[in-house]
Amino acid sequence: xxxxxxxxxxxxxxxxxxxxxxxxxxxxxxxxxxxxxxxxxxxxxxxxxxxxxxxxxxxxxxxxxxxxxxxxxxxxxxxxxxxxxxxxxxxxxxxxxxxxxxxxxxxxxxxxxxxxxxxxxxxxxxxxxxxxxxxxxxxxxxxxxxxxxxxxxxxxxxxxxxxxxxxxxxxxxxxxxxxxxxxxxxxxxxxxxxxxxxxxxxxxxxxxxxxxxxxxxxxxxxxxxxxxxxxxxxxxxxxxxxxxxxxxxxxxxxxxxxxxxxxxxxxxxxxxxxxxxxxxxxxxxxxxxxxxxxxxxxxxxxxxxxxxxxxxxxxxxxxxxxxxxxxxxxxxxxxxxxxxxxxxxxxxxxxxxxxxxxxxxxxxxxxxxxxxxxxxxxxxxx
Amino acid sequence: xxxxxxxxxxxxxxxxxxxxxxxxxxxxxxxxxxxxxxxxxxxxxxxxxxxxxxxxxxxxxxxxxxxxxxxxxxxxxxxxxxxxxxxxxxxxxxxxxxxxxxxxxxxxxxxxxxxxxxxxxxxxxxxxxxxxxxxxxxxxxxxxxxxxxxxxxxxxxxxxxxxxxxxxxxxxxxxxxxxxxxxxxxxxxxxxxxxxxxxxxxxxxxxxxxxxxxxxxxxxxxxxxxxxxxxxxxxxxxxxxxxxxxxxxxxxxxxxxxxxxxxxxxxxxxxxxxxxxxxxxxxxxxxxxxxxxxxxxxxxxxxxxxxxxxxxxxxxxxxxxxxxxxxxxxxxxxxxxxxxxxxxxxxxxxxxxxxxxxxxxxxxxxxxxxxxxxxxxxxxxxxxxxxxxxxxxxxxx
Numbered sequence: 001x002x003x004x005x006x007x008x009x010x011x012x013x014x015x016x017x018x019x020x021x022x023x024x025x026x027x028x029x030x031x032x033x034x035x036x037x038x039x040x041x042x043x044x045x046x047x048x049x050x051x052x053x054x055x056x057x058x059x060x061x062x063x064x065x066x067x068x069x070x071x072x073x074x075x076x077x078x079x080x081x082x083x084x085x086x087x088x089x090x091x092x093x094x095x096x097x098x099x100x101x102x103x104x105x106x107x108x109x110x111x112x113x114x115x116x117x118x119x120x121x122x123x124x125x126x127x128x129x130x131x132x133x134x135x136x137x138x139x140x141x142x143x144x145x146x147x148x149x150x151x152x153x154x155x156x157x158x159x160x161x162x163x164x165x166x167x168x169x170x171x172x173x174x175x176x177x178x179x180x181x182x183x184x185x186x187x188x189x190x191x192x193x194x195x196x197x198x199x200x201x202x203x204x205x206x207x208x209x210x211x212x213x214x215x216x217x218x219x220x221x222x223x224x225x226x227x228x229x230x231x232x233x234x235x236x237x238x239x240x241x242x243x244x245x246x247x248x249x250x251x252x253x254x255x256x257x258x259x260x261x262x263x264x265x266x267x268x269x270x271x272x273x274x275x276x277x278x279x280x281x282x283x284x285x286x287x288x289x290x291x292x293x294x295x296x297x298x299x300x301x302x303x304x305x306x307x308x309x310x311x312x313x314x315x316x317x318x319x320x321x322x323x324x325x326x327x328x329x330x331x332x333x334x335x336x337x338x339x340x341x342x343x344x345x346x347x348x349x350x351x352x353x354x355x356x357x358x359x360x361x362x363x364x365x366x367x368x369x370x371x372x373x374x375x376x377x378x379x380x381x382x
Numbered sequence: 383x384x385x386x387x388x389x390x391x392x393x394x395x396x397x398x399x400x401x402x403x404x405x406x407x408x409x410x411x412x413x414x415x416x417x418x419x420x421x422x423x424x425x426x427x428x429x430x431x432x433x434x435x436x437x438x439x440x441x442x443x444x445x446x447x448x449x450x451x452x453x454x455x456x457x458x459x460x461x462x463x464x465x466x467x468x469x470x471x472x473x474x475x476x477x478x479x480x481x482x483x484x485x486x487x488x489x490x491x492x493x494x495x496x497x498x499x500x501x502x503x504x505x506x507x508x509x510x511x512x513x514x515x516x517x518x519x520x521x522x523x524x525x526x527x528x529x530x531x532x533x534x535x536x537x538x539x540x541x542x543x544x545x546x547x548x549x550x551x552x553x554x555x556x557x558x559x560x561x562x563x564x565x566x567x568x569x570x571x572x573x574x575x576x577x578x579x580x581x582x583x584x585x586x587x588x589x590x591x592x593x594x595x596x597x598x599x600x601x602x603x604x605x606x607x608x609x610x611x612x613x614x615x616x617x618x619x620x621x622x623x624x625x626x627x628x629x630x631x632x633x634x635x636x637x638x639x640x641x642x643x644x645x646x647x648x649x650x651x652x653x654x655x656x657x658x659x660x661x662x663x664x665x666x667x668x669x670x671x672x673x674x675x676x677x678x679x680x681x682x683x684x685x686x687x688x689x690x691x692x693x694x695x696x697x698x699x700x701x702x703x704x705x706x707x708x709x710x711x712x713x714x715x716x717x718x719x720x721x722x723x724x725x726x727x728x729x730x731x732x733x734x735x736x737x738x739x740x741x742x743x744x745x746x747x748x749x750x751x752x753x754x755x756x757x758x759x760x761x762x763x764x765x766x767x768x769x770x771x772x773x774x775x776x777x778x779x
Contacts, residue, residue: 256770271773276766277759283770284702291681319678367670370677381419381474381648 012063013070019047020074028078037083037158044084045118053092053235058099058112060092065235066297069242073293076246079348081200082356085240086155091115091122093235094164097228098181098220107215111183114162121161123186125151125206126229133361133369135179135229140167140208142180142218147211153203153359156195161186162214163206166229169221179225180218184211199351203359230306234313237360238300241293241313244320244356248286248327251349255279255331262336275334282327289323292316311373314366321357321366328353392443393458401465404444408473411438417474420652420739421731423645424747425476426599429554432478436509445507446483448631453491453499454507460632461691471641479550482506482513484633486559493576493617493625502578516546516560516579516603517626523548524760526561527570527623531605533562533577535612535619540564540577542585542608548754552601553590555581565620576622578614585609595746635687635696637755638703640680646714646748647676649739653721656735665721672717675710682706698768701761708751708758715745 054060140149259270328350449455531544565573
């Protein structure tokens with residue numbers, strides 16, 4: 001779907017929302033069986049969603065982050081997995097950033113095609129420490145075309161896939177070290193993974209042991225690698241924030257439905273003031289959350305400075321993470337005993353919130369980054 | 383020059399031109415000694431300083447931004463009213479609580495007769511009359527409809543007996559607009575009338591109430607056979623509830639303005655620096671929560687204002703602004719007390735490093751925010767029913 005000159009950004013988003021609704025309705029499960037990620041993934045590809053953020057030069061539809069976030073919000077509401085953020089948005093943003101450095105690169109086009117056709121899955125492996133917000137110079141090493149090291153919290157992939165990995169290469173002569181970005185086939189025998197399951201998304205520890213890289217050489221070298229990864233992560237964080245707000249809003253909506261029909265003491269429990277006030281506070285919290293990711297998407301779109309994007313992104317990720325867990329916990333409480341059963345399914349909102357709130361930086365870490373990129377809104381007093 | 387522009391023509395400027403012109407004017411004309419500062423971040427103007435300032439605004443065409451031009455106001459669009467508020471905040475202008483301008487004026491424009499409009503509106507603008515609002519009573523706070531101050535019609539006059547309480551700045555005021563009981567009906571909201579009272583009428587006694595902040599902004603007002611001309615009735619007899627409750631302007635939006643919270647947080651940052659707490663991670667993490675709360679709230683506020691600019695009328699949803707803004711400002715003042723250490727527990731002004739502040743004052747000044755202009759509990763009740771569609775409780779409330 002390519003936008004015509006007369007189609008405004010809002011119209012595009014409306015079209016996207018409309019085309020997504022049948023997909024969501026078909027796949028939304030609240031406590032039902034786990035659906036195959038492969039099925040989901042190929043359907044999304046048919047709808048052109050993996051290609052949403054790719055530039056046209058890489059065969060994408062070059063839509064805005066706001067458009068992608070509209071989708072992820074809907075996914076959040078329907079408790080669909082966060083795999084779209086992990087395996088589409090972040091890789092697409094990374095390929096886009098690399099493309100901006102390299103331009104005409106056959107390898108990038110191949111990877112982009114893998115992504116947009118769902119021929120292969122992509123994932124980014126950058127993290128090496130627990131509780132890490134931004135990529136440090138990697139300990140993972142590239143030596144003579146082979147990779148060795150450990151990456152943490154790598155989103156897993158359905159089926160065959162390619163990992164985009166950050167590593168360090170040491171110049172034999174000068175001894176200089178610099179970061180590189182390489183592509184690795186996940187199916188390589190020298191790659192071992194330990195998978196940790198989360199609600200809708202699994203994150204793995206990945207060990208590389210002299211693993212050969214694809215293409216024989218890095219996709220990108222130098223400080224630009226870490227910048228590209230940062231940009232991709234922040235893009236992912238904004239989309240994830242939208243997904244978290246969707247989780248929060250749906251959890252609240254479901255809770256309102258429940259309390260308004262659950263009768264005790266001869267009246268709906270939603271008629272009791274304490275329940276009402278609690279729901280109002282959750283409503284205000286989700287309104288705040290929604291304002292933050294919308295703002296972050298706008299800042300991102302306006303091609304703002306890296307600090308401005310980091311600040312807006314951290315505000316959104318922190319707020320939406322906190323809000324989703326807050327609403328998730330309260331949803332359980334307001335469902336009474338039913339709330340803490342597996343079968344009722346209310347707990348899935350909290351699980352989805354926990355994953356989104358902790359992955360890609362906790363709220364506390366993001367608030368610290370927000371402060372570090374301070375632009376003081378309020379003036380000083382006399 | 384602004385001085386020669388007639389009220390109303392300022393609305394024709396572009397937003398940026400308007401902002402700049404106002405900014406320049408405030409820079410030139412607002413007395414620096416009256417600026418909100420670290421000592422008094424929420425300073426308000428009262429009495430003579432308020433009168434002087436309002437008259438200066440009138441003289442230069444900056445008075446009554448929300449009044450239509452036909453009544454002598456600036457006739458500003460919502461968007462420009464927003465800019466107006468922002469620039470006043472930016473210039474640290476101490477607010478005047480002008481109930482005459484903000485509440486009575488629009489009420490008379492909508493419900494008053496021509497004689498009342500002609501008699502009172504110009505005097506409100508010129509600050510010749512200063513009005514206070516007489517609604518709450520000792521037994522009628524959130525449950526205002528249960529008010530009992532009585533007005534009995536005796537031929538040409540109403541005779542008023544009763545008491546009002548929490549009347550802001552009654553001790554400065556010349557007049558009061560009040561809700562009084564004029565009839566008895568099954569529904570308590572009926573039988574209430576909206577009436578204008580000259581506070582210099584015999585039988586009126588005003589007693590200021592000292593608040594925890596040390597300020598005497600609130601008063602009791604006693605009425606002992608106070609005779610008020612029948613013509614002072616605004617709207618129909620027994621229909622005052624409708625008059626008072628009808629939506630009047632955007633004040634419900636502006637009450638949620640993040641500006642004053644920004645002042646409180648400016649004090650916070652100053653105190654953190656003065657006490658050398660920048661390396662205290664615990665303090666900085668708590669500060670980060672408040673900073674992001676304000677940052678995010680500004681976004682929500684801007685979003686709601688944008689919707690109004692686009693033509694959407696503010697509904698029950700705006701109660702959320704009052705709730706959040708008031709409670710956030712309270713939390714900031716509480717944090718200021720925390721990081722003020724020993725000074726947080728003491729009264730009066732103190733020098734913390736090079737900064738003079740009054741931590742007790744700023745804490746106590748915010749206690750009323752969650753109570754006045756509709757207690758936050760009531761605001762939550764409103765949102766639950768009107769926005770979330772939750773069911774009424776026993777007795778249908």
